[in-house]
Amino acid sequence: MILNDLKDRIERIEGRTKRFVAADAPQPSPWTTGLEGLDSALPQNALPYDACHDFTPLVKTDVPQVAGFIFALLQRLPALTAGQQGGVQNRRRQQRRPVVWCQTAFNAREYGRVYAPGLLGSLVSPEDLIFVNVPKDRDLALVLEECVRVPHIAAVIGEGPAPDFTASRRLTLAAQESHVPCLILNTGGEIRASAAATRWRIAPIAGPPDPLDPAGPGLAAWSITLARARGGNAALNPTLASPLKAAWNHETHTFHLVSPFRPGATLEGQTPHDQVQRRG
Amino acid sequence: MTRFSGEANDAITATATATATATVAAAAADKPFVLVEHGVRGTRIMAINHAAQQAGAHVGQMLTDARAACPLILVDQAQPEADDDMLQRLALWAGRYSPITSIDVTAAPDTVAQDFGLLLDVSGCAHLFGGEEKLIRDCLQRLAAMGFTAHAALAPTPGAAHALARYGRDGFVIADTIEEAKAAAAALPVEALRLDHDRNTLLRRLGLKTAHSVIRVPRHALERRFRSKSDARSVQLRIDQFTGAIEEPLDPLRPAAPWRSHMPCPEPALDITGIRFALTELTARLVTRMETAAQGGRNWRLTAYHADGGSSAVAIRLSRASRAQTHVLRLFEDKLDQIDPGYGIDGFLLEAADCDAVEASQTSLVSDNHIAAAATAAAAADEVLAAELSGLVDRLSNRFGERNITYAAPVKSHIPERAWRMISATSSGGRGGGGGGGAATAEDVAQWQEVEAETVFRTTSRPFRLFDAPEAAEVTAQVPDGPPLHFRWRRVPRQITRARGPERIAPEWWRDGPRGVAIRDYYEVEDTEGRRYWLFREGLYGGEKNPVWFVHGVFGV
Numbered sequence: 049m050i051l052n053d054l055k056d057r058i059e060r061i062e063g064r065t066k067r068f069v070a071a072d073a074p075q076p077s078p079w080t081t082g083l084e085g086l087d088s089a090l091p092q093n094a095l096p097y098d099a100c101h102d103f104t105p106l107v108k109t110d111v112p113q114v115a116g117f118i119f120a121l122l123q124r125l126p127a128l129t130a131g132q133q134g135g136v137q138n139r140r141r142q143q144r145r146p147v148v149w150c151q152t153a154f155n156a157r158e159y160g161r162v163y164a165p166g167l168l169g170s171l172v173s174p175e176d177l178i179f180v181n182v183p184k185d186r187d188l189a190l191v192l193e194e195c196v197r198v199p200h201i202a203a204v205i206g207e208g209p210a211p212d213f214t215a216s217r218r219l220t221l222a223a224q225e226s227h228v229p230c231l232i233l234n235t236g237g238e239i240r241a242s243a244a245a246t247r248w249r250i251a252p253i254a255g256p257p258d259p260l261d262p263a264g265p266g267l268a269a270w271s272i273t274l275a276r277a278r279g280g281n282a283a284l285n286p287t288l289a290s291p292l293k294a295a296w297n298h299e300t301h302t303f304h305l306v307s308p309f310r311p312g313a314t315l316e317g318q319t320p321h322d323q324v325q326r327r328g
Numbered sequence: 329m330t331r332f333s334g335e336a337n338d339a340i341t342a343t344a345t346a347t348a349t350a351t352v353a354a355a356a357a358d359k360p361f362v363l364v365e366h367g368v369r370g371t372r373i374m375a376i377n378h379a380a381q382q383a384g385a386h387v388g389q390m391l392t393d394a395r396a397a398c399p400l401i402l403v404d405q406a407q408p409e410a411d412d413d414m415l416q417r418l419a420l421w422a423g424r425y426s427p428i429t430s431i432d433v434t435a436a437p438d439t440v441a442q443d444f445g446l447l448l449d450v451s452g453c454a455h456l457f458g459g460e461e462k463l464i465r466d467c468l469q470r471l472a473a474m475g476f477t478a479h480a481a482l483a484p485t486p487g488a489a490h491a492l493a494r495y496g497r498d499g500f501v502i503a504d505t506i507e508e509a510k511a512a513a514a515a516l517p518v519e520a521l522r523l524d525h526d527r528n529t530l531l532r533r534l535g536l537k538t539a540h541s542v543i544r545v546p547r548h549a550l551e552r553r554f555r556s557k558s559d560a561r562s563v564q565l566r567i568d569q570f571t572g573a574i575e576e577p578l579d580p581l582r583p584a585a586p587w588r589s590h591m592p593c594p595e596p597a598l599d600i601t602g603i604r605f606a607l608t609e610l611t612a613r614l615v616t617r618m619e620t621a622a623q624g625g626r627n628w629r630l631t632a633y634h635a636d637g638g639s640s641a642v643a644i645r646l647s648r649a650s651r652a653q654t655h656v657l658r659l660f661e662d663k664l665d666q667i668d669p670g671y672g673i674d675g676f677l678l679e680a681a682d683c684d685a686v687e688a689s690q691t692s693l694v695s696d697n698h699i700a701a702a703a704t705a706a707a708a709a710d711e712v713l714a715a716e717l718s719g720l721v722d723r724l725s726n727r728f729g730e731r732n733i734t735y736a737a738p739v740k741s742h743i744p745e746r747a748w749r750m751i752s753a754t755s756s757g758g759r760g761g762g763g764g765g766g767a768a769t770a771e772d773v774a775q776w777q778e779v780e781a782e783t784v785f786r787t788t789s790r791p792f793r794l795f796d797a798p799e800a801a802e803v804t805a806q807v808p809d810g811p812p813l814h815f816r817w818r819r820v821p822r823q824i825t826r827a828r829g830p831e832r833i834a835p836e837w838w839r840d841g842p843r844g845v846a847i848r849d850y851y852e853v854e855d856t857e858g859r860r861y862w863l864f865r866e867g868l869y870g871g872e873k874n875p876v877w878f879v880h881g882v883f884g885v
Contacts, residue, residue: 109818112793113859116884119792123885146717160793160882164736164748168780168790170885174736175772178753180724181732191724198720254825254858264828265854268885296885 077126079229083303085292089277089285090246095121096279098224099245100216104234106251106271111159111207111235113252117270118205118231120296120303122147123171127202145202147172148195150180152188152208155235171301182208189215192230199226209236217243246280249273255295256306269295269306360398363406364391374406378477411444418476419446419581421639423631424675425467426453427584432490434522445493447486449578456590464500474637483509486576487569491520491539506572513570514540521566527559543567585679587625589614596635596672603632603664603673608657610678615651618680622687624649625680628656632667633675640667644726647718647754649684655719659726721753730754737772738779742833744794744850744880747779787831788852791862791881798878801863808869811851815863817879822855829853830865852883 078094080087087093095101105114122128127145149162164174180195182188189211195204196219210232211219219230220243232244255269271291286292293306360380362373371391383398394401415431422429425448432445450463457463464480471478480500481492488509492501495516503509513520516539518531534553536542542550547564554560568574589610597603607630618624629643642663644656667673724733734750741747783790801817811827829851837845846867854860860883867875 110859112882112884114884116792119885157796160791160795163744163791163794163881165738165744165779166790166792166794166881166883168776168783173773174738174748174776177735178721179734179736179750181728181734183728183732187728191728194720194723198716200714200717201720252858254854254856257826261828263826265826265852265860265883266858268860268883269858298885 076227079125081121081124081303083292083294083305085286085305086272086274089274089280089282089287091277091279095229096245097227097229099278100219100223100230100232100243102210102216102232102234102242102244102247104210104239104247104249106249108235108237110250110252111155111233113268113270114250115159115162115207115233116252116268116296117248117250117272118233119167119170119172120268121231122203122205123301125203128172128176144176145200146176146178147203147205148178148180148201149205150182150188150191150195150207152182152185152235154185155207156181159235170298176202185209189219192232193219193222196222196228196230197226199228201228204228204230205233206230207233207235210234210240210242213241213243219243220245244276245278246274247276249275249291251291253293253306256304259299267295267297269293359402360385360400361402361404362391362394363404365406365408415444415446416581417638420631420641421633421637422446422448422467423582423639424590424633424677425457425463426450427588428578428580430578430580432486434490443494445490447489447578449580450482460502464502468500470637485509485570485572486578487522487566488513488572490522491516491570495520495539510540510543510571513543514538516540518542521563521570523563523566527563530554531563539570543571583681585625585627585629585681586683587614587618587623587680589617589678590675591677592675593673596669596674597632597676598669598672600664600667600669603667603669603676604661606673606676607660607664607678610676611653611656614678614680615653615656618651618686622685623683624651624686626650626682626684627680628660629679629681630660630667631677631679632669632673633677634670635672635674636670642666644722645730645754647721647725649682649686650718651680651686652715655722659722662727725752725754735772738775741836743836744790744833746836788829788850788862789883791860792884794862794881795879798864798880801877801879803863803865803877812853812863812877815853815877815879817861822859822861824853825856827851827853833864850880 076097078092079097080094081090090096103114103118105111128147151161162177162179164177167174167177180191182191185208188206188208192204192206192211193215195201210216216232222228223230232242250273251271253269253271255267257266258264271293272287273291274285274287277285282288294303295306296303358379360383361377362380362385363375364371365374373385373387373389373391373394376385376387380394380398380401383401385394385398385401391403415433419429419431428449430447432447434443434445450460454460454463457466460482464482468478468480479493479496481489481496481503482501483489483492483503484506488503488506492503492509492512496512501512503512518537518539518541519528520539521542523531530553531537531542536545542563550563551557551560554563565574569576591606591610593602593606597606610630626646626649627643628646629641631639631641633639642660644659644663646655646659650656721733730752731750733753735753736748737751739747739749799817801815803812803815805812809830811829812824814821814823816822830849831851833848833850835845835847839845848864848866850862850864852860853863861879862881862883863877864880865875865877867873869875
């Protein structure tokens, strides 16, 4: 006991520890989607931090919409949202962990860039994002690995052709060391062997109307298939039978199941509209 | 004049026979050889070698005249651009003697050809080479080895150094004080004063044939001899520059870095192992010195001086001032292969510029007082995390270029593509000083919050993704000014189910952009598949041109 303590101390003095976090530091709160059906299929009912996650659009051109889904998941990330609860003051004081969004140059031209003023009002504010423009597709894996190795980063997003199996294995190993999740938006159009812990197939669908403007465009909604969840319970994965349809409420920052019968409403007997009013 | 007491300038005249023809020149060293330029008034000689001079040719002569005197003369085309390049490279190479080097090119007084030279400010540098004389000898020796015929002079002012190097004795001249320089000026022709052709002729006609005689003339007497005051002043200026009455600052090729460490190699380094060793050694030296001064640099540059002349340099840029040796070495590591050792490298120079105060970093977390230790540990943890992040930014920026690693800052504009700008994550200016290296600062947060407060007044929301250039779309609307019904974009027809808008964005008429100054009406639309787009109509109906539609962005969340 004493010996371990001393060893720890020596390691810390020598700067050998990866992070200045004590062994008994509180575990980060779990990163859940908030959808029971999905969470139950994930290992320990949450998205693992120390892993790669692969997101592939069902239709190749739907990259911006799938990026939107990833962005919604980011807003569920406790590391980013913790500071928001205390309001403006708290947000200013707290040391915030950035998100690195890596995009290949081709993707930036073809599918547009993340537009910082468009992020206002979400839980991930523009100042938290570092954008990396990767000139060549083949450099993406290298950039992602460099980023994943920095424990200070909250999450790394890689948008481009998915790295091959070896590269994804390396990314996973790096993530296991640093506990920085790596989200890969596979825009290559082909599904390759990957060491990713979870693999998702996403397609945009028409969502329920915006509670504040029913005639206008509705909420963002996706049809979600969790094709693989390493270490999760496949028996409890409803998306293997039929894709889960969920909408994102940008007011409450939560996912809601979309009713297959009344596309205008979400399940659980309440529309997003009710929630907004209750909040107010 | 006392201001120049510590200063010394060293001018080297190099008869630069251009690079491309250097091989020919070497092969024909003992034969008459000239470089020529074809002009409107015939072919003129621009440069000659010693043998040609013996044979009776001179610079500025017509080639035909020279041929008449010496039929066996070898001729090649002069390349003024290559000469300039060569001189530039030579000036960089001369950086091994002094941080302040500049190119000294003046039109030669009596000819069309140019006169090439370098000016080095060697104040405080000479002792590194064992004295002024040894410095000059070393320099001349190396230049001779490279195939240059060079003359050198050392004088308290650039003007005197220029004159003595060109018109002084063979070999080299050292004038320690301005009096010595003035005395030496007795033997110099009036051309040594860097005046133009007309003034030289006038001074000669007046009987002032040596530089010394011109300098000796009283000011008011000299002024009367010229037609205009400006003529007299230009002569007076050159005299003052010669004597040091007026300071003549050099225009250095590169500004001198505040932190420099030089390492000559006893044996030339021939491969990357040698370069790596030198770099490690030099960073160690520099870092130790910077530590005592609590400084760190943001721009680091390693220059390698080649044994056969010339130099090559690699530079790295950090997102915040640092003197962390491992970090600097790691960034250099990627670029070391850009240095081609060639025939060997006989000197290295490491410079750190753009410096800032950097506190000594904490290495231990052990303290007697546990509460204080916990507090410092938290602060240290933040510091280490921030350092890790700036390290990442540095690595990526140095590999892929600074403009590819960015963060977004708001701009006060209603035009969507102008409402933000990407700022390189390495730039500390935008990040408010200490927060450099990609970490968000309170300033950024405040700026964005200010922008966020304005969003409530908008009709349409802002998209998640924006295209660099709006993409043209064919749109059908029910009524000319109404929301679109369906549109075709990227060759795919899309049916619109829901729409919101318009949000009119007036142009910034005071700016002239590629998109012109047309009014835009933005619509947020959703197609049958649930994809949402940000469309705009540019221009108004009833104008000269029909309005045009564009897709500007796509919504994601």
